[in-house]
Amino acid sequence: MQVRAAFAFAQNQPIAVGDFTLDGPGPGEVLVELRAAGLCHSDMSFFDGSRVWSDYPIVLGHEGAGVVREVGPGVTSVRAGDHVITVGIPECGTCPACLSPRTNLCDTYFQPTTRRVFAQKGQQVRAFCELGTFCNFVTIRETQACVIRRDVPLDVVCCLACAGATGVGSAIFTAKMEPGSTAIVFGLGGIGLNVVEGARIAGASRIIGIDTNPAKEGPARTAGATEVLNPATTPDLLGTLREMTGGGADYAFDCVGGTDLLRMAVESTRIGWGTTVSIGIFPGAQEIALRPRAIQEGRRLIGSYLGNIKTRSELPRLADWYAEGRLRMDNLISHRIDLEDIGHGFDLIRQGAARRVVIDF
Ligand SMILES: [Zn+2]
Ligand SMILES: [Zn+2]
Structure with missing residues (x-):
């Protein structure tokens, strides 16, 4: 045809x-x-x-x-x-x-x-x-x-x-966020907003969104973000995040991609079990550079394609959540x-x- x-x-x-x-x-x-x-x-x-x-x-x-x-x-x-x-x-x-x-x-x-x-x-x-x-x-x-x-x-x-599976899936299927846990979401575009949705559905007590574009704040709050920070107007972003979360969040999501941002995401999680999910695509030939001790202190760095969701047997569940008003x-x-x-x-x-x-x- x-x-x-x-x-x-x-x-x-x-x-x-x-x-x-x-x-x-x-x-x-x-x-x-x-x-x-x-x-x-x-x-x-x-x-x-x-x-x-x-x-x-x-x-x-x-x-x-x-x-x-x-x-x-x-x-x-x-x-x-x-x-x-x-x-x-x-x-x-x-x-x-x-x-x-x-x-x-x-x-x-x-x-x-x-x-x-x-x-x-x-x-x-x-x-x-x-x-x-x-x-x-x-x-x-x-x-x-x-x-x-x-x-x-x-x-x-x-x-x-893509956006729904990747975002919602990263919070629920990749990170396996627990009710009451805290999350920082770097980048509030199509993927980041879905991570916020997923974190909310998982029962997160606190979801802090980060984006340089002030226009993203409204949609992020509608999706479930409890706080939104703009790095351009937050001089010590990492210090601020650690202070807000009492030493670091349980989960961080890099929805942008890039060495500096991923490193900050890892450092923004707490010692012992802080888990960072790498989602954003790194531009060009950038590589990950981390402080080894950040990982040795018990933090985890994980990644996934399409949020670990099995694309035919599990993805229909997200359509159900939409129909039920959860998503x-x-x-x-x-x-x-x-x-x-x-x-x-x-x-x-x-x-x-x-x-x-x-x-x-
Ligand atoms: Zn895509
Ligand atoms: Zn197969």
Whole structure:
């Protein structure tokens, strides 16, 4: 079929929208008509100069939700008419990782795939995360389609695919925050707001949000932050955080990425059990530099992809939480756009003017 999709064709070139052909579903694949797709920083890294990549062009987009229209041969767990969230990490259900409760990183996620469902001018084109959700139709593996209940709005829960899973999951599934615990969240963008949501759902007694953009304070408080600090107007941020938390928080989340920030996050947690979750992508070739004693004093540094949530068996729980009013995602989406305006959508993100921008198809 003929489709319109947003794609990158080189680093440091604006994202483009163009015509493609899309294959129908082959064995183990499903065709999904997307209703909505969220814009994410990691899509931007294919055209803003921050990622080393050569396989251009590439159809971007990895946050999406829609309705299954057709299933290929051998598909058993998804049916036409199902409402699904597209997920970047597959869950095959049978590999050692899928059988372990310890991780969501299905072994098939790391196996290279040669299948290309998009083509442009006769050339096969890669799709980011084997999804390419900046297109109204996608053909994806059955193992990357997460079936959810049908009574939640697809143009909201599309954000569970990346920001929601990563943020909420980091607090609940990665950190396993306990009721009454304290958290510091560095960076209050789409991911950080979801960490705040997750910490609130976990029953945190105190959630301190940190962001240099004063416009983030309101949404962070709505999500559940009990205090919000701006580093630009807080001369000794680390000292202030230690004082506020009586020596350090139980948990810290780095939702920005970068050596200095991650180090501060680790140092802002308490001796003995303070746990820091590394979420933000480090720009360029930066490495982690920590004071060894900070770790030897019993602090922990952990990380995860998509918040340790198994993407087909556990992610539907987040849609349930939304339906029950526990997860308040409506606060997250700040802008809705058409596919053709996607360049403007990424401008809003770059300028820090947006929380989550969603394409409505
Ligand atoms: Zn993402
Ligand atoms: Zn697996």
